[in-house]
Amino acid sequence: MNLDAWSIAILIIIFQGIFLLSVLLVSPQKRTKRGSIYLACVILMLIWLLAEFLAIRNTFEVSISIFYGTRYGSWFLLGPLTFFYFISITNAKWKFRGKELLHLVPFVIFVLIIPVLMDDIINKRQVDYGMLSVFDHRKKVISPIQYTYSFIFIIQFIHLGIYLFKNFRLIQNYSDSLKLEYATIDNTIKWARVFNVVLLFVLLFSIIFLYILLVTDIYRRPLDYIYVLPIGILFYSISYYLMNADWKLTDKKNGKYVKSSLKTENVAVYIEKLDNLISDKKIYLNNEIRLQDVAKMIDAKSHHLSQIINENFGSSFFDFINKYRVEEAKKRIVENPKYTLLQIAFDSGFNNKTSFVNAFKKFENKTPSAFRKEKHPS
Numbered sequence: 302m303n304l305d306a307w308s309i310a311i312l313i314i315i316f317q318g319i320f321l322l323s324v325l326l327v328s329p330q331k332r333t334k335r336g337s338i339y340l341a342c343v344i345l346m347l348i349w350l351l352a353e354f355l356a357i358r359n360t361f362e363v364s365i366s367i368f369y370g371t372r373y374g375s376w377f378l379l380g381p382l383t384f385f386y387f388i389s390i391t392n393a394k395w396k397f398r399g400k401e402l403l404h405l406v407p408f409v410i411f412v413l414i415i416p417v418l419m420d421d422i423i424n425k426r427q428v429d430y431g432m433l434s435v436f437d438h439r440k441k442v443i444s445p446i447q448y449t450y451s452f453i454f455i456i457q458f459i460h461l462g463i464y465l466f467k468n469f470r471l472i473q474n475y476s477d478s479l480k481l482e483y484a485t486i487d488n489t490i491k492w493a494r495v496f497n498v499v500l501l502f503v504l505l506f507s508i509i510f511l512y513i514l515l516v517t518d519i520y521r522r523p524l525d526y527i528y529v530l531p532i533g534i535l536f537y538s539i540s541y542y543l544m545n546a547d548w549k550l551t552d553k554k555n556g557k558y559v560k561s562s563l564k565t566e567n568v569a570v571y572i573e574k575l576d577n578l579i580s581d582k583k584i585y586l587n588n589e590i591r592l593q594d595v596a597k598m599i600d601a602k603s604h605h606l607s608q609i610i611n612e613n614f615g616s617s618f619f620d621f622i623n624k625y626r627v628e629e630a631k632k633r634i635v636e637n638p639k640y641t642l643l644q645i646a647f648d649s650g651f652n653n654k655t656s657f658v659n660a661f662k663k664f665e666n667k668t669p670s671a672f673r674k675e676k677h678p679s
Contacts, residue, residue, distance in 0.1 A: 314533035339386035380464030391475035478551035480619030492542035
């Protein structure tokens with residue numbers, strides 16, 4: 302085995318993945334978090350892909366043919382695993398049922414069943430020069446099943462891309478649901494997006510690599526790493542953020558008002574109570590305030606309050622509360638020129654500077670720093 306600098310880097314990433322996997326499986330607190338089992342499966346899948354790549358690049362043989370799963374379509378498994386992970390963290394009521402097995406059908410057929418039942422699916426040329434070598438200009442004898450698997454090799458990446466876009470939709474819907482019920486959104490949602498974006502980059506780099514190899518007929522060893530090293534970034538992003546995430550629950554009733562039981566005559570009463578909470582108690586200064594908490598204060602159901610805010614204020618609960626926080630921050634910036642913006646953010650009800658800046662820009666079309674310079678030029 303030729304352990305050059307590239308191979309050592311891959312080994313480090315593999316060991317990092319093994320470490321993450323062991324922490325997830327050994328720690329009771331992390332193992333019981335929502336989505337942990339699917340996150341562990343994704344990590345295990347990525348370790349498999351990296352180990353396969355390392356074996357191929359260093360030309361040492363593993364006797365178990367399925368170890369070289371990419372040739373048969375093992376990436377068919379990565380999409381469903383990430384989908385199971387994202388749906389499990391964004392929908393607390395979702396459970397893995399028999400119908401979910403349909404997502405695994407391509408992997409089972411092309412990686413587990415056909416290779417066992419048939420011989421010579423992959424010829425020597427495909428092993429030595431890659432699955433797409435059947436499409437080059439050189440003379441060769443290729444069987445129909447070998448041609449089929451060359452197309453399967455491409456389709457598995459398209460398949461992953463479809464699931465990644467499904468994941469983005471899940472994240473966006475989850476984010477929208479959070480804004481209906483919470484006045485602050487943790488950075489965990491950002492790292493959920495990072496997780497998916499890094500996988501998307503892995504996919505894009507894989508496509509670039511295949512394009513260079515197939516269309517230009519140019520191959521250099523370092524080109525392999527344009528899609529391998531991003532997996533390492535994914536491991537580290539998981540280790541620092543996603544493994545410790547506590548995903549908030551959302552009420553699926555919110556935002557669905559067609560069959561609402563809210564009585565028209567009660568709306569004005571609820572709005573008056575809500576105005577009193579805002580003006581007298583300044584509930585927006587509580588950075589942990591939730592839709593459910595406010596609903597209890599005015600003796601209303603959560604989805605009724607969400608409907609009232611949406612239909613009468615044209616806003617989500619998230620924006621409704623943050624608008625008052627921004628007004629509070631503007632007042633404090635004017636009255637306290639020596640306070641730091643971070644201190645003003647916390648005093649106004651925000652739980653981090655990023656949320657403060659984003660909300661300020663949304664409602665004032667300028668940053669807090671720009672606003673302060675306008676009010677305190679010197």
